Amino acid sequence: MKIPANKWGLCTDQLPQNENETVSRVMSCFYPLGFTEIPKFMKSTLMLCC
């Protein structure tokens, strides 16, 4: 279960077409809660998605 929550910007059927947009979308979910970067566990998921 590597992608449990689309609430973190990783809804698999709506992913942007390129990595920059995907990273931007995911970071927009994490930034308001005090994250200064995408957590490591999510980076590996992003690589799989892009």
Next chain:
Amino acid sequence: MAIPKIMGILNVTPDSFSDGGQFDSTASACSQAEALVVSGADIIDIGGESTRPFAKPVTVREELNRVIPAISAIRSAFSIPLSIDTTKAEVARQALAAGANIINDISALRKDPAMLPLVQETSVPVIMMHMQGTPGDMQVNPQYDDVIDDIITFFKERLAWLQENGVALHRITLDPGIGFGKSLNHNLSILKHLAAFKALGCPLLLGHSRKGFIGDITGLQVEDRDLPTAVVSALSCAAKVDIIRVHNVAATYQALQMTTAIQDAE
């Protein structure tokens, strides 16, 4: 409007007030983590020391033995942010190394002097909670001049201190600490005036799940308090609370779905 993030509680302790002893093996902790994720949790908050009233403190070694195996196992299985609920810097440090992503300190970095250097050398979000007294004595006649003003003053002082020490305030989430050195009326005032805390400019976390003030009003036992907990969660949406920390994630998620749907209606 966005649904607040739901933080599912996972206490790997033998003595927490609601779920103590249920998830104190790695296997049971992992199983509960999966249940929380499936129910709609956005974050899992893992704690190895009970903070219920009159709880006895545990050693660093004991707390590490409880939380690190659970964090390692959950991190390898789930792509979900994990917060470490601790007041001890060494526990937080090893938890981050094991895969935790957020520090949740109910002492607001006051208990362990080594917590500030850890926060300074990392870049993770930090949750600071207001508490009057300690878990050992906090519910012995708590007193405030004005509970809202006093908590806001406390948060302002803590935020100024962090800023002086080079910590970006963007990383800080505030928790007014329902049930931590508060009477029934104090807790109700906090819930009524949540928006006042949002004015400080930081994300706001609410931790009210199954707590004693709900039992005081409803007469319900701890295990029967999920419905009133969900009602409070729903009402807190109006104050734009950012994170809601609960035991029953499914009930809270349903309550928040309904609340935000109504708020988004024309």
